[in-house]
Every structure is written in C-alpha cells, then in structure tokens.
Ligand SMILES: Nc1ncnc2c1ncn2[C@@H]1O[C@H](COP(=O)(O)OP(=O)(O)OP(=O)(O)O)[C@@H](O)[C@H]1O
C-alpha cells in the first residue's frame with residue numbers, strides 16, 4: 001500500500017466508511033446537514049472547519065457515540081446498528097482519539113492499553129501485555145508503563161491514548177483535535193506518531209488544524225461549515241487554491257495564527 | 258438514676274437491635290440502590306423513568322408516614338410481617354432512594370470522557386460501568402453513603418412509634434415507668450452518637466485508602 005515514489009500511502013479503492021445524507025440535530029439546532037463522506041481503505045482524510053462547524057459531531061456520529069437523526073453510516077459493509085452488543089463489536093474496530101485524551105484515570109498506562117484487548121477482544125493476558133509493550137515503545141512511552149495517567153505530560157498521555165486504540169487493531173482511526181489541548185513542544189511528538197501511522201497505511205479521519213500534518217499525510221482535506229461539507233480536495237490544492245469563499249475566509253483566519 | 262442503671266442491660270440490648278436494624282436496612286438499601294442506579298443511568302428509557310419515579314416518591318414522603326402505611330396499612334391488604342422485619346424492609350426501601358442519589362452523584366462526578374473512551378473501545382454498557390465508571394465513582398460515594406447509613410441509624414428510632422423494641426422504644430418505656438427523662442433519653446442520645454461517630458470515622462478511613470489506590 002506504500003507508494004514507492006514519495007512514501008505516502010495511497011487508497012486501495014475499497015470503501016471502508018460511507019456516511020450517507022446524515023443529519024444530526026440538537027433540539028432545534030442542526031449540527032450536521034446532509035453530510036456525505038466516503039473514506040477508502042488506507043485513505044487519510046483531514047477535516048477542517050471553524051469552531052462549531054460540526055467536525056466533532058461528524059466524528060462522533062461515525063462510531064455512533066452520537067446517534068443520527070437520518071441518513072446512514074456504513075462501516076466495513078455494515079450499517080451501524082442501535083446501541084447494544086452489535087454496535088459495541090463494530091466500535092471495537094474503530095479507534096478514537098480524543099482532544100482530552102480520556103485515559104482511564106484509575107488504571108496504569110499498561111492497563112489502559114491492555115484493558116480493551118483483554119476484555120473486549122478476549123486476548124490472553126500475556127499476549128495483550130506483550131503487544132501493549134511493543135505499542136508503547138512504538139509511541140515512545142515504554143518506560144512509563146506503570147505510571148498513572150495523571151503522572152504523564154499531555155503529549156505522553158495522548159500517545160498512550162493512541163496506543164490504547166491501536167491495541168484493538170482497528171480498521172479505522174478517528175482523531176478529534178488530538179493536539180489542540182497540548183503545549184506546542186508536545187504537538188510534534190503526537191503528530192509524528194500520526195504521520196507514522198498514516199505512512200503504515202492506517203485509514204484515518206482526523207479533525208486537526210495542523211496544516212503540516214494535512215500536507216504531509218492527508219490524501220484529502222474536507223472543509224466543513226455550518227454542519228455541511230462545502231469543499232473537499234487534495235491538501236495542496238485546498239491550501240493554495242481554495243474554491244469557495246468560506247474556505248478562503250477560514251484559511252485566512254487560521255493562517256494569521 | 259440508680260433505678261435506671263439497673264436496666265442498663267435492656268438499653269444495651271436496644272442498642273444492639275438498633276445496630277442490627279440499621280445494618281439490615283443499609284444492606285437492603287445498598288442493593289436496591291445499586292439496582293435503581295443502574296436503571297437511572299441505563300440507556301433504556303422505561304427503566305430510567307421507573308428509577309426516577311421511585312426516588313422522587315420516597316424522597317417526598319416522611320419515613321414515619323411510610324412506616325405507618327407499611328405496618329398498619331399492609332395488613333389490611335392481607336400482607337403482614339413481624340414488626341422488626343417490617344421496619345428493616347421500610348428502612349431498606351426508603352433509604353434505597355437516598356443510596357441511589359449518593360451513587361448517582363458519584364457516577365456523575367466521573368468525567369463523561371471516561372465512559373466515552375470505554376464505549377469507543379467497544380465495551381458494552383455493563384462493562385464500562387463495571388470496569389471504568391464504578392471503580393472511579395466509588396471514591397466520591399463513600400462519604401454520601403456514610404451519610405445515608407447515619408440517616409438509617411437515626412431514622413430507625415421511628416420504629417418506636419410502631420412498637421419496635423429498639424433503643425428509642427425501650428427508652429420510652431423506661432421513661433414512662435420512672436418519669437426520669439434526662440438520664441433515660443440522655444443515654445439513648447449517647448448511644449446514637451457513639452454509632453454515628455464510628456460510622457464517620459470508618460468512612461474517613463475507607464475514603465483515604467481509596468484515594469491512595471487511585
Ligand atoms: N450535546 C450537544 N448539545 C447541544 N448542542 C451541541 C452538542 N454538541 C454539539 N453541539 C452544537 O453543535 C455544533 C457543532 O459542534 P461540534 O462540536 O461538532 O463543532 P466543532 O466543529 O467540533 O467545533 P470545535 O472546533 O469548537 O471543536 C455547535 O454549535 C455545538 O454547540
């Protein structure tokens with residue numbers, strides 16, 4: 001899946017995730033309006049948009065942490081079912097990384113990473129521990145395995161959170177602003193892990209305003225405004241020649257920072 | 258006074274009955290409270306509604322009224338229990354509502370992100386409750402649950418009004434016999450204070466232990 005020329009992954013063509021005419025309301029407020037999004041296996045999609053444009057809501061609808069009002073979300077050939085065991089099983093195949101890390105506060109780093117495989121996948125403990133250690137080393141926090149989350153820096157916590165998701169061998173990874181709660185010097189270490197994942201061919205949907213990441217790793221950028229997808233295209237094209245007025249406005253505001 | 262001291266054994270026995278009633282009531286309230294709490298945080302609407310209704314009903318009637326209803330009303334419907342059993346059941350049912358509130362408070366104090374991360378990993382509702390939420394919630398529940406237990410101990414004295422022979426009931430009889438309210442009722446008060454202080458002390462210890470374990 002890795003392209004020889006530039007080392008970036010290329011989508012294989014098989015659609016892994018399909019969001020079809022999804023609408024989501026909170027009371028009278030429409031947070032998502034007729035959203036369509038297809039993500040191919042191996043594809044890396046970056047979602048951009050102003051605050052309140054519905055990026056997080058879209059992410060959360062993809063693994064049904066948020067229920068939808070109409071439309072369909074089809075993952076790996078199956079429409080997401082109602083809350084229950086079946087949905088839990090599908091969710092196990094979708095990793096999610098949160099802005100606020102959400103590591104289990106009462107568990108050690110190692111336990112955070114082994115809990116899912118042991119309890120959800122029924123992986124034997126010894127194997128889960130071995131895999132968890134390998135993952136923790138891969139994201140560079142191997143020496144912290146017996147610490148509790150509160151004892152780690154934000155960047156370390158977020159890397160553990162990524163390892164926790166990867167331990168489930170997900171087919172898709174969702175990232176909702178994984179670096180926006182981090183100090184600048186920690187952003188790099190998390191982005192490096194994400195770029196590495198993208199290069200290894202992981203299918204990713206990432207909400208992030210880190211243009212460096214989008215340029216380096218994304219196959220496609222999706223721009224949202226007021227609950228709708230208003231523009232989508234290759235990152236270079238989007239950043240240099242945005243087609244819509246709203247995308248131009250948005251880019252000029254984030255470039256000022 | 259010396260007359261009353263002759264009956265100290267009766268009073269200590271009453272204290273024993275009070276402790277027994279309280280413990281039974283508390284265990285019942287805790288078990289019922291867990292069930293109610295699971296209902297109230299479950300994604301199933303009818304269960305949530307039932308849990309809420311139960312809590313609201315019991316929080317809004319006096320314990321004494323419920324005791325009267327249970328002890329004098331139920332036999333009319335053909336159901337009756339021994340007095341001691343009746344009061345234990347009443348305490349359990351009544352304080353289950355408060356135990357539920359204490360437990361729910363503990364659960365609500367756990368950040369929602371914890372449950373979301375658990376669900377996102379593919380855990381079922383029960384797994385996320387058991388593995389992630391409850392262990393963290395328990396720490397904040399200790400003090401409120403201790404308060405529920407103290408409420409049960411003090412509330413058990415209402416049994417005197419329906420003829421249960423616990424501490425207050427026995428004090429009442431001695432007081433009628435000797436007409437010495439100060440020593441009799443004073444001794445009873447002392448008995449209750451000893452129990453409640455013990456509970457507070459133990460709760461403080463337990464909470465400290467849990468804080469270290471994280
Ligand atoms: N649980 C909720 N209840 C009510 N309104 C909500 C809820 N969640 C989100 N919204 C609203 O939906 C809109 C989209 O929210 P969302 O969090 O998806 O935006 P976002 O693009 O992720 O913004 P940000 O960049 O600030 O994270 C916002 O106007 C928000 O107020």
Ligand SMILES: [Mg+2]
Nearest residue numbers: 055056057177
């Ligand atoms: Mg957001």
